[in-house]
Amino acid sequence: MENQTIKVEGMTCGHCKSSVEGALNKLDGVDSAVVSLEDNQVAVQYDESKVSSSELNEAIEDQGYDVVK
Incomplete structure (x- = not known):
């Protein structure tokens, strides 16, 4: 398992948190995603x-969020 921390701009509320976590957790191979x-x-x-x-x-x-690279 790999662990990665991704900087994201534009997340401001609980809906943002659940949108990002939900999208990542739907991907095959993702064990956990915590915003x-x-x-x-x-x-x-x-x-x-x-x-x-x-x-x-x-x-x-x-x-709809920006990943800081």
């Missing part, structure tokens, strides 16, 4: 043989 609104980031634990970090970023951006 910290205070830190503007999401901690993701995933199987790198099933899902790539670029797919994680795309899932976040598809929800």
Whole structure:
């Protein structure tokens, strides 16, 4: 399992949190995704043989948020 912390701009509320966590948790290979609104980031634990970090970023951006690279 791989652990990655992704900086995300634009998340401000509980709906933002659930949107991002939900999108990531739907991906095959994601074990957990936990958003910290205070830190503007999401901690993701995933199987790198099933899902790539670029797919994680795309899932976040598809929800309307900006990934800080």
